[in-house]
Amino acid sequence: MSELSVNHLLGIKYISEADIHLIFETADHFKEVINRPIKKVPSLRDITIANLFFENSTRTRLSFELAEKRLSADVINFSAASSSVKKGETLIDTVNNILSMKVDMVVMRHPNPGAGVFLSKHINASIVNAGDGAHEHPTQALLDCYSIRERLKDVAGKKVVIVGDILHSRVALSNIFALQKLGAEVKVCGPKTLIPKYIERIGVSYEKNLRSALEWCDVANMLRVQNERMDISYFPSTREYTQQYGVNKALLDSLGKEIVVMHPGPINRGVEITSDVADSKQAIILEQVQNGVAIRMAVLYLLASKIQHNEN
Amino acid sequence: MSQKVLLNATEVHIALHRLACQLIENHDTFEDTVLIGLQPRGIFLAKRLKSLLENDYKIKNIQLGHLDITFFRDDFRRGEKPLEANTTQINFIVEDKKVVFVDDVLYTGRSIRAALTAIQSFGRPEEIELLTLIDRRFSRHLPIQPDYRGRQVDAINKEKVKVCWEEQDGEDAVYLINS
Numbered sequence A: 001m002s003e004l005s006v007n008h009l010l011g012i013k014y015i016s017e018a019d020i021h022l023i024f025e026t027a028d029h030f031k032e033v034i035n036r037p038i039k040k041v042p043s044l045r046d047i048t049i050a051n052l053f054f055e056n057s058t059r060t061r062l063s064f065e066l067a068e069k070r071l072s073a074d075v076i077n078f079s080a081a082s083s084s085v086k087k088g089e090t091l092i093d094t095v096n097n098i099l100s101m102k103v104d105m106v107v108m109r110h111p112n113p114g115a116g117v118f119l120s121k122h123i124n125a126s127i128v129n130a131g132d133g134a135h136e137h138p139t140q141a142l143l144d145c146y147s148i149r150e151r152l153k154d155v156a157g158k159k160v161v162i163v164g165d166i167l168h169s170r171v172a173l174s175n176i177f178a179l180q181k182l183g184a185e186v187k188v189c190g191p192k193t194l195i196p197k198y199i200e201r202i203g204v205s206y207e208k209n210l211r212s213a214l215e216w217c218d219v220a221n222m223l224r225v226q227n228e229r230m231d232i233s234y235f236p237s238t239r240e241y242t243q244q245y246g247v248n249k250a251l252l253d254s255l256g257k258e259i260v261v262m263h264p265g266p267i268n269r270g271v272e273i274t275s276d277v278a279d280s281k282q283a284i285i286l287e288q289v290q291n292g293v294a295i296r297m298a299v300l301y302l303l304a305s306k307i308q309h310n311e312n
Numbered sequence B: 001m002s003q004k005v006l007l008n009a010t011e012v013h014i015a016l017h018r019l020a021c022q023l024i025e026n027h028d029t030f031e032d033t034v035l036i037g038l039q040p041r042g043i044f045l046a047k048r049l050k051s052l053l054e055n056d057y058k059i060k061n062i063q064l065g066h067l068d069i070t071f072f073r074d075d076f077r078r079g080e081k082p083l084e085a086n087t088t089q090i091n092f093i094v095e096d097k098k099v100v101f102v103d104d105v106l107y108t109g110r111s112i113r114a115a116l117t118a119i120q121s122f123g124r125p126e127e128i129e130l131l132t133l134i135d136r137r138f139s140r141h142l143p144i145q146p147d148y149r150g151r152q153v154d155a156i157n158k159e160k161v162k163v164c165w166e167e168q169d170g171e172d173a174v175y176l177i178n179s
Helices: A015-033 A061-072 A091-099 A115-120 A136-151 A170-181 A212-216 A236-244 A249-253 A285-304 B010-027 B042-055 B109-122
Strands: A047-055 A074-078 A105-110 A126-132 A159-163 A185-189 A205-207 A219-222 A260-262 B001-008 B033-038 B063-067 B098-106 B126-138 B148-153 B161-164 B172-179
Touching: A015 A170, A015 A285, A047 A061, A047 A091, A061 A074, A061 A105, A061 A136, A061 A285, A061 B126, A091 A105, A091 A236, A105 A115, A105 A285, A115 A126, A126 A136, A126 A285, A126 B098, A136 A170, A136 A219, A136 A285, A159 A170, A159 A212, A159 B042, A170 A185, A185 A212, A205 A212, A205 B161, A212 A219, A212 A249, A219 B161, A249 A260, A249 B001, A285 B109, B001 B010, B001 B148, B010 B098, B010 B148, B033 B042, B033 B109, B042 B063, B042 B098, B042 B126, B063 B109, B098 B161, B126 B161
Parallel strands: A047 A074, A047 A105, A105 A126, A159 A185, A159 A219, A185 A205, A219 A260, B033 B063, B033 B098, B098 B126, B126 B148
Antiparallel strands: B001 B172, B161 B172
C-alpha cells in the first residue's frame, strides 16, 4: 500500500493501521531529509496551505509551518486573535474566504470538538486537524507513537500509561486510538475527577496509583495539567497533584527498570514532571519535537499526493 | 508479451569492465570522486562497479552513496500511481567532489534532472557525470546525455528495457520487453 485511505486527517479514529504505518515509513525518509545540510525538497511547490489557528499554539504551529516550508509549499497563516472572527464572522465564511484565494490544504486548530469534521463536509480543500477542543490531535499521537517506535523498535506489545488530565486532553484520546491500532496496551492514571467516565468502554483500564502504573509500563506519557480548560476545581491544589501524580528522579530510580518518559509539551516543570527527569536520558521530549516535523511532512505529503493536479 | 535478450551475462560483464576502465581513465585513484547510485535500480550497478574497481583494479576506498529522487520528481500528483520513496544514504559531503551518477537505464532524462537538483542538498560538487548501462536513444525529453554508456538501444515508447542483476533477479541480463 502506498496511498492513504482518507483525503483528510481529522482524527486517528478515522484512519487505519496501514495508514499509520505508511505515515511512519514516509516520515523515516523525511527524517533523513531534515538532517541534510540543505533540509528542503520541492515536492509541494505548487501547493498552498493555510494554517488556521482559532486557538493559541506555539509548538504545533511552528512545527506545521516548518514542515510546510521544508516541502516548499506556499504558506499563509491566520490566527483568530487578530482576525475578523472577532467581528462575528462564522467558521465557514472565514474558511471560504480564505479558500477563494486558491488554497489547496487547510491545517486547523479550533476550540470546538468536531470543527474539522464539520468543515470537511462543506469545503473541497484537504484538511489536517491540528487539535479540535478536547477531541483529537492526530499528528501529536502519530509523532508520539513514532518516537516510541524509534526508541523501542516497535509499538506493538508495549505497555503505555498516560498520566494526568485525560478529561481535557485531545492528546490522550488520539494517543489511545493510535496506540490501540498499533497493538499497544494502554492504561490511564490520574485523579478520578480528570478521568472521563467512558474510558473503560474504549478498552482502556484505569490505575489510581502512579507507582503501580509506572511499575507496569514501558512508556509513561506525562500530560500537562491544563489549567486554562478547568472551569471548576478538579483537585485540591497543585502541590497535592504533584505529590500524587508528579514524576521525579527518585521515583523513577526506585522502579528497578528503565522506562521511557514522554511529554507533549509545554512542560509545567515541577508539576507533572521535575526538571531532572525532563532533562534525563530517559525522557525523549526533544526527540518528540524533532519527529513532529518529519511526521507532519509525511502527513502533508501523503495528503497532497491525493489532490489531483489541475492544469488550470 | 514477448521479450528479447539485449545483453547476456557475458556481455553485461564485458560492459561492466569497460565502464570501470573508462572511469579509471578519467578519475585515476578516485581520490576526489564519489559514485552515487540512483534509487531504486541504479544502486545494483553502482555496487557492482565499486566492487569491480576495488577487487579487480585495486583501487581503494571508493565512496558510494545512494540517492533517492522521489521528493524531487516533476510528476508528483500527475501520475496514476502514488510515488514511493526509497532510502537515501550519503554519509559524506559532495562539496568540491567529482560526482558520478550511476543508473541502469537512461530514458527520458527526467530522473537525472531530479537527481541534479537532489544532489545539491549535499553540497556543491565540482562536476557531475552520468554513467548508464543502457542508453535509450531518441526518447529524451530533456537535453541530458550520458558520459559513459554500456550499450545504446533503439526502443520505441511502448517497449520496456529491463536490467536484471544476479543478486536481485537471479541472473545478469538485459531484456527488451514488448507488451
